[in-house]
Amino acid sequence: MTAAHLNQDAEGSRLGMWLFLFSELMLFGGLFIVYAVYLARYPADFAAAGHELNSWLGATNTVVLLTSSLLAAMAVSAVQMDKRRLAVALISGTLLCAAVFLCIKYVEWGAKFAHGLYPNASELSERPHGQILFFGLYFMITGLHAVHVLAGATLLAISLGLIGRGKITCHRYVFLENSALYWHLVDLIWIFIFPLFYLIV
Amino acid sequence: MSEQTHAEPITPFRVLVMVWVALLCATALTVWASTVNLGRLNVWLALSIAVLKSSLVLAVFMRLRQESPLFFRMFLVTVATLATFIGLLFFDVPFR
Numbered sequence: 001m002t003a004a005h006l007n008q009d010a011e012g013s014r015l016g017m018w019l020f021l022f023s024e025l026m027l028f029g030g031l032f033i034v035y036a037v038y039l040a041r042y043p044a045d046f047a048a049a050g051h052e053l054n055s056w057l058g059a060t061n062t063v064v065l066l067t068s069s070l071l072a073a074m075a076v077s078a079v080q081m082d083k084r085r086l087a088v089a090l091i092s093g094t095l096l097c098a099a100v101f102l103c104i105k106y107v108e109w110g111a112k113f114a115h116g117l118y119p120n121a122s123e124l125s126e127r128p129h130g131q132i133l134f135f136g137l138y139f140m141i142t143g144l145h146a147v148h149v150l151a152g153a154t155l156l157a158i159s160l161g162l163i164g165r166g167k168i169t170c171h172r173y174v175f176l177e178n179s180a181l182y183w184h185l186v187d188l189i190w191i192f193i194f195p196l197f198y199l200i201v
Numbered sequence: 202m203s204e205q206t207h208a209e210p211i212t213p214f215r216v217l218v219m220v221w222v223a224l225l226c227a228t229a230l231t232v233w234a235s236t237v238n239l240g241r242l243n244v245w246l247a248l249s250i251a252v253l254k255s256s257l258v259l260a261v262f263m264r265l266r267q268e269s270p271l272f273f274r275m276f277l278v279t280v281a282t283l284a285t286f287i288g289l290l291f292f293d294v295p296f297r
């Protein structure tokens with residue numbers, strides 16, 4: 001069979017996924033640029049507000065996401081080696097990590113809401129301007145990131161179903177590769193969110 | 202139906218786990234670095250470690266090193282575009 005007869009081109013599919021991921025990088029990149037400008041303008045306010053975030057919960061979530069990425073990458077290798085049951089277990093592990101991540105996020109946001117820290121809250125609006133901007137960016141960026149976690153988990157759950165139905169095999173697994181790529185992007189963005197919001201001094 | 206098997210290399214579990222360990226160490230380093238007061242350097246140190254970590258994720262987990270050079274070139278275009286925006290912005294904002 002020559003290339004012209006193939007109705008699926010795995011490299012082309014991955015290239016398309018990467019193009020989409022680049023647009024995602026620009027989206028988050030734009031938000032990080034806003035962060036950089038206001039950090040330069042209000043360094044003291046940003047440090048004060050950053051100290052109110054729980055850096056241990058942030059660090060835990062970093063470890064959870066790094067582990068989930070490892071499991072997703074291993075799942076692709078497992079499918080390539082035709083170890084389907086192992087791949088299913090690894091993807092399930094990734095999904096479990098996603099759930100843990102979102103639960104911790106829920107606890108964090110809940111604690112902030114309980115202290116009257118949410119966009120447009122009266123307690124927050126009495127604070128210095130830089131802190132209002134910090135928390136605005138915090139909720140915007142971590143919220144958008146959490147939406148991406150949900151989307152990535154959905155893609156991986158679909159991959160799980162496709163493996164079960166024999167649609168993803170060691171001969172054809174580009175859907176899993178692309179889902180894993182998306183998942184790694186979620187991890188990549190968190191690698192920048194963690195130090196910039198939780199560890200800012 | 203096309204088959205993917207023959208052309209594409211498999212990343213061994215050992216390599217993936219090694220990268221994961223390196224990422225965890227880098228995370229510990231970031232946390233530790235934030236406890237040392239270096240003034241403005243803190244942000245640059247944190248960003249440098251984040252760039253190192255993301256390079257590992259991109260190269261190994263996302264298999265950029267196995268893809269054709271086109272993928273990496275496209276990645277560079279993305280980074281260069283972002284860098285251009287950041288550069289122009291910090292040419293403008295501090296002098297207002």
